Amino acid sequence: MSNTFTATFYHWRNRYLLMRHGHSQANEQGLIISSPGRGLSDFGLSPLGEEQLSTVIEQWRWPTPTKVVHSDFLRTTQTADRVAKAFGLTLEKEERLRERYFGELDGQSDRHYPDVWALDAQDAGHQQHQVEAVSHVAKRMCAVVEQLERRCEGETVLVVSHGDPLQILLTALANKPLTQHREQPALQPASITPLGS
Numbered sequence: 001m002s003n004t005f006t007a008t009f010y011h012w013r014n015r016y017l018l019m020r021h022g023h024s025q026a027n028e029q030g031l032i033i034s035s036p037g038r039g040l041s042d043f044g045l046s047p048l049g050e051e052q053l054s055t056v057i058e059q060w061r062w063p064t065p066t067k068v069v070h071s072d073f074l075r076t077t078q079t080a081d082r083v084a085k086a087f088g089l090t091l092e093k094e095e096r097l098r099e100r101y102f103g104e105l106d107g108q109s110d111r112h113y114p115d116v117w118a119l120d121a122q123d124a125g126h127q128q129h130q131v132e133a134v135s136h137v138a139k140r141m142c143a144v145v146e147q148l149e150r151r152c153e154g155e156t157v158l159v160v161s162h163g164d165p166l167q168i169l170l171t172a173l174a175n176k177p178l179t180q181h182r183e184q185p186a187l188q189p190a191s192i193t194p195l196g197s
Contacts, residue, residue, distance in 0.1 A: 012196030022049030103130025124178035
């Protein structure tokens with residue numbers, strides 16, 4: 001499963017493969033796990049997520065990655081590690097690729113997501129329920145890509161992160177209003193979206 005994104009007016013020094021982590025225990029339990037306190041050491045991949053990664057690696061059809069950069073949450077670390085091992089690469093942990101923080105809703109049912117997304121569509125700067133603003137997520141995610149663009153050239157970078165942050169990043173890179181981030185095609189677990197040259 002993949003989505004293709006093209007930045008029309010940008011010359012990329014590197015190619016990027018944006019990957020959402022595989023199906024997780026949080027997905028399985030229908031929970032929002034967005035805080036480092038919960039997500040760094042718990043709620044890793046589910047058996048389905050492990051199976052998805054086996055399939056993705058076995059049927060790999062994207063350019064071969066030369067670098068793997070990932071969110072340090074357990075589910076993204078496990079995802080990145082599976083791909084890195086398959087290609088003989090080392091991992092590079094990046095805190096700015098973490099899940100969007102859902103504030104008071106952290107640890108609660110994922111049925112709250114649509115309520116937050118409805119607020120996002122009105123205001124990309126809102127922090128209701130102490131949720132991290134879309135504008136802040138965009139800033140930190142874009143900063144990672146900008147730093148990689150300055151630091152590297154000719155690399156194929158696998159960037160392993162989470163659904164909301166990746167959709168927000170794609171929206172920002174497309175120069176679309178951040179309030180429209182949920183209008184991006186949903187990134188499925190273990191999906192890869194190529195970006196760049």
